[in-house]
Amino acid sequence: xxxxxxxxxxxxxxxxxxxxxxxxxxxxxLSALIEKSRTLNDLLQVHAVLLRRGLHQDRILNFxxxxxxxxxxxxxxxxxxxxxxxxxxxxxxxxxxxxxAQLGLHDRAMVYFVDMLCSGIYPNAxxxxxxLKSAPVKSGKPLHSLAFKLGFYSDLYVETGxxxxxxxxxxxASAKKLFDEMDQRSLxxxxxxMTCYAKHGEIGNAKFLFDEMPxxxxxxxxxxxxxxxxxxxxxxxxxxxxxxxxxxxxKPDEVTVLAVISACGxxxxxxxxxxxxxxxxxxxxxxxxxxxxxxxxxxxxxxxxEDARLVFERMTDKDVVIWNSxxxxxxMHGFSGHAxxxxxxxxxxxxxxxxxxxxxxxxxxxxxxMVQEGQNLFYMMKSKYGIEPKVEHYGCLVNxxxxxxxxxxxxxxxxxxxxxxxxxxxxxxxGACGLHNDLVLGEEIAELLIKQNQMRSGxxxxxxxxxxxxxxxxxxxxxxxxxxxKGVEKEKGCxxxxxxxxxxxxxxxxxxxxxxxxxYSMLEEINGWLRAAEDYExxxxxxxxxxxxxxxxxSLEVHSERLAIAFGLISSRPGTTIRVVKNLRVCxxxxxxxxxxxxxxxxxxxxRDRNRFHHFVDGCCSCDDFW
DNA sequence: ATAGGGTTAG
Numbered sequence: 001x002x003x004x005x006x007x008x009x010x011x012x013x014x015x016x017x018x019x020x021x022x023x024x025x026x027x028x029x030l031s032a033l034i035e036k037s038r039t040l041n042d043l044l045q046v047h048a049v050l051l052r053r054g055l056h057q058d059r060i061l062n063f064x065x066x067x068x069x070x071x072x073x074x075x076x077x078x079x080x081x082x083x084x085x086x087x088x089x090x091x092x093x094x095x096x097x098x099x100x101a102q103l104g105l106h107d108r109a110m111v112y113f114v115d116m117l118c119s120g121i122y123p124n125a126x127x128x129x130x131x132l133k134s135a136p137v138k139s140g141k142p143l144h145s146l147a148f149k150l151g152f153y154s155d156l157y158v159e160t161g162x163x164x165x166x167x168x169x170x171x172x173a174s175a176k177k178l179f180d181e182m183d184q185r186s187l188x189x190x191x192x193x194m195t196c197y198a199k200h201g202e203i204g205n206a207k208f209l210f211d212e213m214p215x216x217x218x219x220x221x222x223x224x225x226x227x228x229x230x231x232x233x234x235x236x237x238x239x240x241x242x243x244x245x246x247x248x249x250x251k252p253d254e255v256t257v258l259a260v261i262s263a264c265g266x267x268x269x270x271x272x273x274x275x276x277x278x279x280x281x282x283x284x285x286x287x288x289x290x291x292x293x294x295x296x297x298x299x300x301x302x303x304x305x306e307d308a309r310l311v312f313e314r315m316t317d318k319d320v321v322i323w324n325s326x327x328x329x330x331x332m333h334g335f336s337g338h339a340x341x342x343x344x345x346x347x348x349x350x351x352x353x354x355x356x357x358x359x360x361x362x363x364x365x366x367x368x369x370m371v372q373e374g375q376n377l378f379y380m381m382k383s384k385y386g387i388e389p390k391v392e393h394y395g396c397l398v399n400x401x402x403x404x405x406x407x408x409x410x411x412x413x414x415x416x417x418x419x420x421x422x423x424x425x426x427x428x429x430x431g432a433c434g435l436h437n438d439l440v441l442g443e444e445i446a447e448l449l450i451k452q453n454q455m456r457s458g459x460x461x462x463x464x465x466x467x468x469x470x471x472x473x474x475x476x477x478x479x480x481x482x483x484x485x486k487g488v489e490k491e492k493g494c495x496x497x498x499x500x501x502x503x504x505x506x507x508x509x510x511x512x513x514x515x516x517x518x519x520y521s522m523l524e525e526i527n528g529w530l531r532a533a534e535d536y537e538x539x540x541x542x543x544x545x546x547x548x549x550x551x552x553x554x555s556l557e558v559h560s561e562r563l564a565i566a567f568g569l570i571s572s573r574p575g576t577t578i579r580v581v582k583n584l585r586v587c588x589x590x591x592x593x594x595x596x597x598x599x600x601x602x603x604x605x606x607x608r609d610r611n612r613f614h615h616f617v618d619g620c621c622s623c624d625d626f627w
Numbered sequence: 628a629t630a631g632g633g634t635t636a637g
Contacts, residue, residue, distance in 0.1 A: 067628090094628085095628095098628075125629090126628055126629075129628080129629045130628080130629080132629090133629080156629085157628080157629055158629095160629055160630075161629065163630090164629080164630075167630090186629090186630095187630080188629055188630045189629085189630080190630090191630045191631075192629085192630050193630095194630085194631095195630065195631070198631095217630095218631085219630055219631050220630080220631080221631090222630095222631045222632080223630075223631050224631095225631090226631065226632070227631095253631095254632075255631055255632045256631090256632095258631095258632045258633070259631085259632070261633090262632090262633080288633095289633075290632055290633045291632085291633075292633080293633040293634065294632080294633045294634095295633090296633090296634090297633070297634065319633095320634085321633060321634050322633080322634075323634090324634045324635080325633075325634040326634090327634090328634065328635070329634095331636095354634095355635080356634060356635050357634090357635095358635095359634090359635045359636060360634080360635075360636095362636075363635085363636055366636080366637095390635095391636085392635060392636045393636080394636090395636040395637070396636050396637095397636095398636090399636065399637065423637090424636060424637050425636085425637085427637055428636080428637050431637070458637085462637095585637085610637075611636090611637055612637095
């Protein structure tokens, strides 16, 4: 959108600096009443009085009504009041721009801003800061230079607004340049600069600025905490949250707990998540839809679908996001029946599914090998709901077909896609080749990826597993040296378990835990159970996930997931569920071992791997060995 | 008056 340059004349300027028209006693009383109105009902009553007294064209009263209505979310009322205001002034215009911007209706906000300039109304600094909020990428800078031309040079509001534009468009360099040149700083401008850093992964710079701030309010703590949570540093997010409570004695609000809950979900820290949930309830923080969705997601990522469902059922007025979240929750646990039922429930409730809904249900189908159902849903998505499939949807379909052994069909889908297949799709196909021992297709794909320079640590491992499955150790060694020469490191397997609000992490063969001795004697005891188990046979040839082949046979016993489980067994009461989170896929051998452990100890083991959950109960896994 | 928030395949 271009900003017209019929600049307001001097006339506009003088209008803005005129003193506001004096209010009579009645107007004064009414305006105080408007400001005191806390509920829509109060406001409607005052509004009715105002109309009866024939004051419906009053600029000042209407400005206050506009502001009050838009803070209650009644945009329509705000618009109709604006429309009946005689000669709206800069305040009326700015308020109507602001109400649209607040609700994310940025296009409409910009239209009003342009209309305002065209009607010869002279904007003030606040108008610019509000308009900048809605400015599309291209007109952010022209708007700023317009503000300069009109004399708002080095105005803190305008500059902070521009910083926000840079933050949204990802222009960190320009933001930093402007920020360094600003001759005054405020809490808000520093927070905006932090946001800019945090949104673009420069979390260290955000923290540097945070440490420099003379005063910190709840918003700036929130930026820091959510910055950590959204950049994959959930532990740091929790650490900052604790500091916020203990050192700064700051009262967290609903935005703070939102970020913290998301961090708990990432770590899989159920106890901590439950603690935050009760903290929310004890501190009268209202569980709105955003917060409810975050809680639901946290519970399903921490392995407690029961709690997730409880939160889901307590939310009235569900939107598409929370429905999606519930469906994805069931999907990642492999409960595809529940996922599909929830989808039906959603349709019956009159909710329109979106692209993310379909990622959820397609994913559910692929986790349980529901090929026919999944294919039907994929085609229905376009024909019945008009949703164009994206790379994620193709990913689900390819995964579904590939894992069920329809490799040819899966490959044809990839070749026939009208979008570029990404590394995820190729990895999924490569994984399927390993699962079904298709060496030919596997090599074809690998060759393609090598040519396009797309090989990653994970794809090398998949390829190496294909060769290992067929016992081709020469090729395995060749891939290993290829990785070495290219400097590609194999991602280390790491498993964690939470006990007494502390997350304990284990690497394969880890000897660093204080309870190391007891853990290793527990492993010995487990080995005894395994020797006695008739249904267990070590699967040495499939185990190249974490370790070099030299230690292959023996090293199975010290895989990270086994250390974490052993620690769980010795540190928690008999009968309690053991919850483990692993950063890679669970190894096929450990998967068998978990079954045995669950049978011998009568414990439930819930394990989250890179892709999904496994619930081991009494010698069986919920995934039915299809994963 | 300006800054911060929920769901997405392997």
